[in-house]
Amino acid sequence: MPKPEKHVFICQQARPAGHPRGSCSERGCAEVGEAFWFQMQERNLFDRFAITNTGCFGPCGLGPNILVYPEGVMYTGVSKEDVPIIIEEHLLGGQPVERLMAPADVWS
């Protein structure tokens, strides 16, 4: 199997209610992850791109967070509505979605 052209890592970290860090789970990462898995399957893109669920990347208060390698682009505050845009513009089009990129003090 060739390595994927791009590999999307989707934080699915949960923490107990009231935890001071919060979590991507609390901020809706489950539906973002589901949208990615569903749309990649629907568009038959798993020959080109991989998706992996992960634990914490760090900036929990800005989540849901996603990381795309090999370029190392982090997206923060991703919603399910952003998923087709990331797939089309970044994965298929090769242009990271600027407005969703993590602030430079978080990841640059």
Next chain:
Amino acid sequence: MPKPEKHVFICQQARPAGHPRGSCSERGCAEVGEAFWFQMQERNLFDRFAITNTGCFGPCGLGPNILVYPEGVMYTGVSKEDVPIIIEEHLLGGQPVERLMAPADVWS
């Protein structure tokens, strides 16, 4: 925060006993993950490298599996004894550890 020079993704997938796919958990990924987190902390390397726990990468029967980006090197069958070697040779030295790399039919 600058993005890490290398990002180590460590599968921590578990499955119920007797599941036909097996899992990296069944094959010892917990102690591999612990060794990574401990040694990276001990050597004070978190300014340069990141570690993230993940779900499944696919080749469960060859685990424990690790993936290093941005180069996209997959290691299979990693033991805790391999961890300092990966840290020294690959992360610090820039030379992937050939003998641990996934077979080409799995990832190439």
